[in-house]
Amino acid sequence: xxxxxQTPSHQVxxxxxxxxxxxxxxxNHLYFYWYRQILGQKVEFLVSFYNNEISEKSEIxxxxxxxxxxxxxxxTLKIRSTKLxxxxxxxxxxxxxxxxxxxxxxxxxxT
Amino acid sequence: AQSVxxxxxxxxxxxxxxxxxxxxxxxxxxxxxxxxVQYPGQHLQLLLKYFSGDPLVKGIKGFEAEFxxxxxxxxxxxxxxxxxxxxxxxxAALMHTGGGNKLTxxxxxxxxxxx
Numbered sequence: 001x002x003x004x005x006q007t008p009s010h011q012v013x014x015x016x017x018x019x020x021x022x023x024x025x026x027x028n029h030l031y032f033y034w035y036r037q038i039l040g041q042k043v044e045f046l047v048s049f050y051n052n053e054i055s056e057k058s059e060i061x062x063x064x065x066x067x068x069x070x071x072x073x074x075x076t077l078k079i080r081s082t083k084l085x086x087x088x089x090x091x092x093x094x095x096x097x098x099x100x101x102x103x104x105x106x107x108x109x110x111t
Numbered sequence: 112a113q114s115v116x117x118x119x120x121x122x123x124x125x126x127x128x129x130x131x132x133x134x135x136x137x138x139x140x141x142x143x144x145x146x147x148v149q150y151p152g153q154h155l156q157l158l159l160k161y162f163s164g165d166p167l168v169k170g171i172k173g174f175e176a177e178f179x180x181x182x183x184x185x186x187x188x189x190x191x192x193x194x195x196x197x198x199x200x201x202x203a204a205l206m207h208t209g210g211g212n213k214l215t216x217x218x219x220x221x222x223x224x225x226x
Contacts, residue, residue: 004154031211033213033214035214041218042216042218042219043155043201043203043214043216043219044216045213048210048211048212048213049211055210055211055212056210056211056213091155093214095212098205098212100157102147102154102155102156103154
C-alpha cells in the first residue's frame with residue numbers, strides 16, 4: 001500500500017539555523033499539507049499546497065516558513081531561522097481530494 | 112472560529128469493555144469528519160470517515176462512528192475493545208470554508224486498554 005514518507009525522522013538544530021524537512025507524498029495525490037504537533041498539544045494545520053501554489057496557510061505559517069515542490073515527488077518545508085518554539089513533530093500529508101494520508105512525522109528539536 | 116473538541120483526554124478500559132469517545136465540532140456549513148488513530152511509535156492512520164449519506168459509518172478494526180448533525184457530534188464507538196486498541200485517537204473535521212482542505216483536529220484521547 002502506498003505511503004507518505006518523511007525524512008529525517010529526527011532533526012536536532014540550533015536556534016537561528018535553517019532546516020528543511022522532506023516529504024514524499026503518495027504518487028497520484030494532488031494536495032499536500034504540513035501539520036505540526038507541539039508536545040502535549042493538538043495537531044495544528046500549517047499549510048496546504050495544490051497546483052504548485054499555497055492554497056491555504058495558518059497564522060503560524062509566517063515568513064519564516066516556506067514550502068516547495070522542487071520536483072515531481074518531493075514536498076519540502078523550510079524553516080528559515082528556527083526558534084525554540086518551533087520544536088515539534090511535523091507531519092506531512094497528501095490527498096487526492098479530502099481524505100488525507102499522513103506520514104510518520106519528523107521530530108524537530110531546536111536547542 | 113471553527114473548532115473540534117474531544118471531551119475525554121485519558122480513558123482506561125478493561126478488555127471487552129465498550130468504548131465511546133466524544134467529538135464535537137463548531138461549524139454550521141458543510142463538514143467532513145474523520146477519526147484518526149496513532150499507535151505508539153506510529154503515524155496517524157485513518158480509522159473512518161463521514162462525507163455524506165448514512166450517518167452511521169463503519170471503519171477498520173470494528174470501530175464505528177455516528178454523525179448527529181443536530182448535535183454537531185461525531186462520536187467514536189467500539190462494542191468490545193482489545194488490548195491492541197491502546198493508542199491515541201484524534202477526531203478531525205474538514206470544514207468547507209472555500210480554503211485548502213485543512214483539517215482541524217481535536218486534542219486527542221489517550222486510550223489505554225488493560226488486560
